[in-house]
Amino acid sequence: MTAVEPELRRVYGAYPTGVAVVAGLVDGRPAGIAASSFVPVSLDPPLVSVCVAHTSTTWPLLGGLPRIGISVLGAHQEHIGRRLGARTGDRFAGVAWRSTAGGCVLVEGASAWFDCTVEQRVRSGDHDIVVFRVHDLDAALDVPPLVFHASAFRRLG
Numbered sequence: 323m324t325a326v327e328p329e330l331r332r333v334y335g336a337y338p339t340g341v342a343v344v345a346g347l348v349d350g351r352p353a354g355i356a357a358s359s360f361v362p363v364s365l366d367p368p369l370v371s372v373c374v375a376h377t378s379t380t381w382p383l384l385g386g387l388p389r390i391g392i393s394v395l396g397a398h399q400e401h402i403g404r405r406l407g408a409r410t411g412d413r414f415a416g417v418a419w420r421s422t423a424g425g426c427v428l429v430e431g432a433s434a435w436f437d438c439t440v441e442q443r444v445r446s447g448d449h450d451i452v453v454f455r456v457h458d459l460d461a462a463l464d465v466p467p468l469v470f471h472a473s474a475f476r477r478l479g
């Protein structure tokens with residue numbers, strides 16, 4: 323039996339995730355997407371992954387950059403998750419961000435961040451599993467995370 327897409331989305335959505343912003347500097351301006359598919363992969367070497375849809379128009383701009391930032395949003399940053407996940411509009415309008423010397427874009431106030439390069443891409447159905455090597459990272463574990471579950475932004479508790 324092959325489940326149809328709405329059913330797959332509904333059932334996949336039962337798995338709660340965080341929300342990450344994957345972003346970089348494109349022609350001096352920040353560009354990025356929201357991603358609920360962020361997963362830590364390996365400790366040695368330090369690797370993390372994000373699944374990117376082949377339909378993404380922003381990923382082709384990010385994929386060739388020297389550095390890409392991944393910011394794990396806090397519960398207070400739901401508006402940023404909505405804006406970065408929207409198909410239209412200026413995604414970084416009103417978003418406090420910074421860029422590193424290497425050019426990755428990080429969201430200020432996030433609960434964790436990773437400064438990455440692309441290590442590997444694995445074509446998997448209608449997405450690419452993009453594996454990133456982590457060069458620098460930090461976390462503010464006192465910042466509660468934003469949660470995405472059943473197609474809705476939620477908070478813990």
Ligand SMILES: Cc1cc2nc3c(=O)[nH]c(=O)nc-3n(C[C@H](O)[C@H](O)[C@H](O)COP(=O)(O)O)c2cc1C
Pocket residue numbers: 341355356357358359360373374375377378379380381403404406407408409470
């Ligand atoms: C909560 C949330 C999570 C998302 N997670 C992913 C994801 O893991 N992978 C992905 O390719 N797109 C994901 N998206 C969609 C992208 O953020 C973005 O809307 C999509 O890439 C289309 O924009 P683009 O054409 O500029 O790339 C998510 C959107 C939202 C709102």
